[in-house]
Amino acid sequence: MVTRDRRRRVTITDVAEHAQVSTTAVSKVLRNAYGVSEAMRLKVQAAIDELGYRPHNAARAMRGRTFTIGVLLPHIRNPFFADILDGLTDEISASGYQAIMVQSGGNDPAAERRASDALVDRQVDGVLWVAPVCPRGQLEKLAKDIPLVVLGRHDRSALYDCVLDDDEVGAELVVEHLIALGHRRIAHITQKDTVGGRTALLHTIRAATYERMMTEHGLADHIAIAATSYTEEGGYDGARELLVRDPRPTAIFAGADQAAFGALAAVHEAGLSVPGDISVAGYDNARLTGLAHVALTSVDQDGAIMGQTAGRLLLERIAGRTAAVRFSVTPTLVARRSTASPGPSLLGE
Amino acid sequence: MVTRDRRRRVTITDVAEHAQVSTTAVSKVLRNAYGVSEAMRLKVQAAIDELGYRPHNAARAMRGRTFTIGVLLPHIRNPFFADILDGLTDEISASGYQAIMVQSGGNDPAAERRASDALVDRQVDGVLWVAPVCPRGQLEKLAKDIPLVVLGRHDRSALYDCVLDDDEVGAELVVEHLIALGHRRIAHITQKDTVGGRTALLHTIRAATYERMMTEHGLADHIAIAATSYTEEGGYDGARELLVRDPRPTAIFAGADQAAFGALAAVHEAGLSVPGDISVAGYDNARLTGLAHVALTSVDQDGAIMGQTAGRLLLERIAGRTAAVRFSVTPTLVARRSTASPGPSLLGE
DNA sequence: GAAAAGATGGGTAACGTTACCCACCACGTC
DNA sequence: GACGTGGTGGGTAACGTTACCCATCTTTTC
Incomplete structure (x- = not known):
């Protein structure tokens, strides 16, 4: 490897020399630490500005904080993220x-593990993990080392905070909405589990609630689930799988908007119209999806608030809180044009 | 701040002791450096595995490499990213x-600056900067310190590499396609410039090419541009602005798919149909947008190849290359159902 | 068989920052 | 006037890693 002749960084020592004080003093100013007079503060600040000094993050990391929050996202194709x-x-x-x-690589536990390790190696001060699929034990192990907030899982843990929306309520809203419109053959698209036995994952809860609601309304016989993934591709594949069933569902409840978009594509490709031939509903209602030209009925969970709260909880944990907090938002249904009553011809069993 | 009693990290010293060798030897094994026998390698590797050692990134950063590539994205709402x-x-x-x-905050130079500083502070080994809006000088300044690849700008610089698609060809393809279908009143949605006088930005080139093509085809009088942004919101606002013009355009060429989706929403909201009343074309053709239920005509630039190339160029630069490279992909038109010939009633001037 | 060349392992001084301690000064207080 | 008591400022030893150098030991060459 060739060493680039990049000009040497301005260090705390340069600032100290320039301001005629000790490095300790500069460090104190930088950290707003106790024991600095106003005169000292001004003098050091002037030197900092003059030299264009910026603290070296790696050096800070060796001693303590990095002022960095690591965010693990399954992927970046979902505007809800x-x-x-x-x-x-x-x-923050x-x-x-x-x-x-x-x-973190969507649904692949190994990739997820690598991503989480990458953040630990980079010495982040806190981690926000969105929709992890790994076993709970792994989350707790991480939480022992680093302040952790998990978003979108229904675990309960004493070691990390959870931010979630009430997926049970959300799924109930959708199924109730579709039933109220007159649908009976309501199908569901969910995400395939890659690790066995999780019940705290949001897609698991949405799917279980769908099944429960169907059963409670005497529609157990019409339960139809396609387990693919919460992506456009997954929605597309899932819908194709559901559409060939006989009798065909009159409504599809996709567990995520991205999957609903994929489902819409499959429905159109099959020569069917929405909501004339089939209703489609999603979940997430990311900002601006309301704009989408086929206005999708969806469940609104306020992502911005969830992110904001996660940030606040992380800062609190970094500041020393150890008691676990659970923050839950209550979702609401936003009915748009992708759902409607099934035509009379569709109602026959 | 409370110090967490996190158990001490396993360090290279622990590994060295455990394997009964020097830290230098361990370091050499870790870096695949010269001067390590096979026996040594195995012994050290065994100790590493046994102790679950992971290199401390911050400590590495202080000495040299971090094995980290920083990616600056304007935002994460565009699947093309x-x-x-x-x-x-x-x-990589x-x-x-x-x-x-x-x-990097979309169109805001100050936010962009902060984001780029954040990566420098975190001592990344290389930077991939997607669609920067800052002045060229700032890019060159950065490139002097860190290997840099810029994606989506048509600058020429001796200090950094460029990966781009030929936006002129892409825009030509769209305008030609629309003209061939019989359109004359073709409007364009572009991104508003926040910094004056750039001509190397991709949206500037797409817009300029649109104007040039219109002029070359004798359609200069029909040039209509809405300058908003390459987002769904921008497309929505831009289309609303264009739709009230009299006479109304028969086609809208949005400079990006996201903007095209916003435009579609506005068109539908205005009670118009696509492509019956108005054709809409985009640019980017991100993977899976072909799935979208209204199949959008778009310009395909292979994002995966572009990202891959950017990665390769960065690794080369990190390894010591200093000569600047420019990699350009030639885009292709993917005509789908969102564009068609204008109805006869729409052709009148 | 001596010298050169190659292969392998280790010692050590940084890298930039901060936590911890100590030193000093100017006040009041008894 | 001796003694605290805050309020300031500085000295220094880490933190974990690696580049650079040197010390062996083995093999090859004349």
């Missing part, structure tokens, strides 16, 4: 923290 | 590098 990230950024940037993101 | 990121990850992960992302 963008809402979360915006909320988080809002909350005032405290001088910076968010860095790493893709 | 996901394609780029996937390509990059593919390319085999070399032990990890990508971390930071949002």
Whole structure:
């Protein structure tokens, strides 16, 4: 490897020399530490500005904080994640923290593990983990080392905080809405489990609630689930699978908007119309999806608020809180044009 | 701040003691450095595995490399960025590098600056900057310190590499396609410039090419541009602005798919149909947008290839290359159902 | 068989920052 | 006037890693 002749960084020592004080004094000013006179503060600040000094993060990391929050996202194709990230950024940037993101690779536990390790190696001060699929034990192990907030899982843990929306309520709203419109053959698209036996994952809860609601309304015989993934591709594949069933469902409840979009594509491709031939509903209602030209009925969970809260909880944990907090938002249904009563011809069993 | 009693990290010293060798030897094994016998390698590797040792990134950063690539994305709402990121990850992960992302805040130069500083502070080994809006000088300044690849700008610089698609060809393809279908009143949605006098930005080139093509085809009088942004919101606002013009355009060429989706929403909201009343075309053709239920005519630039190439170029630069490279992909038109010939009633001037 | 060349392992001084301690000064207080 | 008591400022030893150098030991060459 060739060493680039990049000009040497301005260090705390340079600032100290320039201001004719000790490095300790400069460090104290930087950290707003106790024991600095106003005169000292001004003098050092002037030197900092003059030299264009910026603290070296890696060096800080060796001693303590990095002022960095790590965010693990399954992928960046879901605009709902963008809402979360915006909320988080809002909350933490005032405290001088910076968010860095790493893709955790959707549904693959090994990739997820690598991503989480990458953040630990980079010595982040806290982690926001969105929709992890790993076993709970792994989360707790991480939480022992680093302040952790998990978003979108229904675990209960004494070691980390949880931010979630009430997926049971959300799924109930959708199924009730469809039933109220007159649907009986309501199908569901969910995410395939890659690790056995999880019940705290949000897609598991949405699917279980769908089944429960169907059963409670005497529609157990019409339960139809396609287990693919919460992506456009997954929605597309899932819908194709559901559409060939006989009799065909009159409504599809996709567990996520992205999957609903994929389902819409499959429905159109099959020559069917929405909501004339089939109703489609999603979940997430990311900002601006209301704009989408086929206005999708969806469940609104306020991603920005969730991200903001996650940020606040992380800052609190970094500041020393150890008691676990659970923050739950109550979702609401936003009915749009992708759902309607089934035509009379569709009602026959 | 409370100090957490996190158990001490396993360090290279622990590994050295456990394997009964020097820290230098361990370090050499870790870096695949010269001067290590096979026996030594195995012994050290065994100790590493046994203790679950992971190199401390911050400590590495103080001495040299961090094995981290920083990616600056304007935002994460555009699936095209996901394609780029996937390509990059593919390319660099085999070399032990990890990508971390930071949002650069779309169209705001100050936010962009903060984001780029954040990566420099975190001592990344290289930066992939997607669609920067800052002045060229700032890019060159950064490139003097860190290997830099810029994606989506048509600058020429001796200090950094460029990965881009030929936006002139792409825009030509769209305008030609629309003209060939019989359109004359073709409007364009572009991004508003926040910094004066850039001509190397991709949206500037797409817009300029649109104007040139219109002029060359004798349609200069029909040039209509809405300058908003390359987002769903921007497309929505832009289309609303264009739709009230009299006479109304028969086609809208949005400079990005996201904007096209917003435009579609506005068109539908205005009670118009696509492509019956108005054709809409986009640009990017992110993977899976072909799935979208209204199949959008778009310009395909292979984001995965672009990301992959960017990764390769960065690794080369990190390895010591200093000569600047420019990699350009030639886009292709993917005509789908959102564009068609205008109805006869729409052709009148 | 001596010298050169190659292969392998280790010692050590940084890298930039901060936590912890100590030293000093100017006050009041008894 | 001796003695605390805050309020300031500085010295220094880490933190974990690696680049650079040197010390062996083995093999090859004349």
